[in-house]
Amino acid sequence: MKIKSSPSRKIFLVCNFIFLTLISLTCILPFINLLAISFSSKTAVVSNQVSFWPVEFNTAAYTFILDNNQFLHSLLISVERTLLGVAVNLLLIILTAYPLSKSKQDFSARSVFSWFFVVTILFNGGLIPGYLMVKWTGLMDSIWALILPSAVNVFNILVVMNYMRGLPKELEEAAYIDGAGHISTLVRVILPVCTPTLATVTLFAFVFHWNSWFDGMIYMSTTSRYPLQTYLQTVVINPEAFFRNATNVSSELSRYLELVNARTTNAAQMFLAMIPILLVYPFLQKYFTTGLVMGSVKG
Numbered sequence: 044m045k046i047k048s049s050p051s052r053k054i055f056l057v058c059n060f061i062f063l064t065l066i067s068l069t070c071i072l073p074f075i076n077l078l079a080i081s082f083s084s085k086t087a088v089v090s091n092q093v094s095f096w097p098v099e100f101n102t103a104a105y106t107f108i109l110d111n112n113q114f115l116h117s118l119l120i121s122v123e124r125t126l127l128g129v130a131v132n133l134l135l136i137i138l139t140a141y142p143l144s145k146s147k148q149d150f151s152a153r154s155v156f157s158w159f160f161v162v163t164i165l166f167n168g169g170l171i172p173g174y175l176m177v178k179w180t181g182l183m184d185s186i187w188a189l190i191l192p193s194a195v196n197v198f199n200i201l202v203v204m205n206y207m208r209g210l211p212k213e214l215e216e217a218a219y220i221d222g223a224g225h226i227s228t229l230v231r232v233i234l235p236v237c238t239p240t241l242a243t244v245t246l247f248a249f250v251f252h253w254n255s256w257f258d259g260m261i262y263m264s265t266t267s268r269y270p271l272q273t274y275l276q277t278v279v280i281n282p283e284a285f286f287r288n289a290t291n292v293s294s295e296l297s298r299y300l301e302l303v304n305a306r307t308t309n310a311a312q313m314f315l316a317m318i319p320i321l322l323v324y325p326f327l328q329k330y331f332t333t334g335l336v337m338g339s340v341k342g
Contacts, residue, residue, distance in 0.1 A: 074317070081105065081310035088306050104303045104311035113266070113274065114312065120186070121253060121271035125319075128190045128252040129245060132199070136244060139200050141229050144207035160197045170261075177262055188262040189270065193251070199244040206240040207233060249323055275312055 075095045080088055084099035092098045108114050142150055143157055168176075173192060182188040210233065218228040234241070259273030266274065 074314075077310045077314055081307060081314055083307065085304045085307060088304065104307040105315075107303050108308060108311050108315065114271075116267065117269050117271040117274035118315075120268065124186055124189050124270055125249060125252040127186065128193070129248045131190055131194050132196060132248040133241070133245060135195050136199050136203055137229070137234070137241075139195070140203035140207055141225075141233065143200070143204045160195075160200060164197050174261060183262060184264055184268055189252075189255070189258055192258065193255075196244075196248070196251075199247055203237065203240050203244060206237055210236060246324065250320060253319060271316055275309075275316060278312065279309055 072095065076093070079093050079095055079097045081104050082097035082100050082102065083093045084101055087093055087098035139160070143153055143160075145153060147153055177183060177188050177192060182191065214232050214236070215228055218232045223231065254272055256270070256272035256276045259268075259270045260276070263269055263273070266277065269277070
């Protein structure tokens with residue numbers, strides 16, 4: 044039976060729709076403007092003629108950027124860092140969350156280890172101890188300096204732990220009766236039903252590693268080892284240095300310097316850097332709400 048909405052309910056729905064539409068536009072319009080600038084001419088951008096549609100459409104900025112070896116090299120470093128970082132994060136999250144999801148009867152030291160991890164959320168050593176740890180362990184200027192210091196994310200561990208703790212105990216008991224051990228139970232029984240929360244923490248880890256820039260700046264001594272976001276940060280802060288280096292490019296590429304400027308190239312680079320997130324998020328979004336909510340409120 045269809046429920047008839049009251050006038051006040053209809054007014055609320057209309058206002059809510061308008062409000063959420065405005066909020067969505069404030070998130071989408073800056074990206075559209077960024078894309079329009081990247082496809083516009085140098086003259087149109089300097090004269091502020093570009094809003095949400097390219098003026099004097101051209102792809103010179105993208106050609107210039109994609110032929111830039113430093114941009115492509117930083118992109119490959121970010122891809123390597125993201126793939127390794129997400130894999131390490133997921134492995135450590137699963138191996139930590141599974142035993143912590145057990146009861147005290149099954150794992151008597153659970154409270155000790157739980158507090159050991161929770162304390163790290165409340166207190167941390169800070170920037171200088173972190174830098175000295177990376178330096179003394181010989182990780183400087185290596186890809187592992189970007190991965191290992193953030194390998195254990197306690198918030199993600201708590202999300203997965205609470206999700207596992209909310210699963211029916213009969214699943215594990217049936218596996219044990221069939222002769223499965225802890226590893227077989229974890230891989231064949233627990234992980235398949237944890238798809239929503241694992242997809243959620245995968246998205247968190249992916250976004251963190253892809254967008255992180257500060258650690259690349261303090262742990263890498265040369266720009267040739269910068270990940271993409273660190274490289275983009277230096278370009279946005281000091282675009283003149285980028286164009287001074289660009290004067291040394293080949294004669295075939297140097298002709299694009301007459302068609303682009305700092306704003307068009309920065310817009311093109313930032314939009315290219317957003318593409319992986321835009322491609323990954325739609326596939327994981329359907330798990331996002333379920334995995335986060337169920338993993339946060341149970342237990």
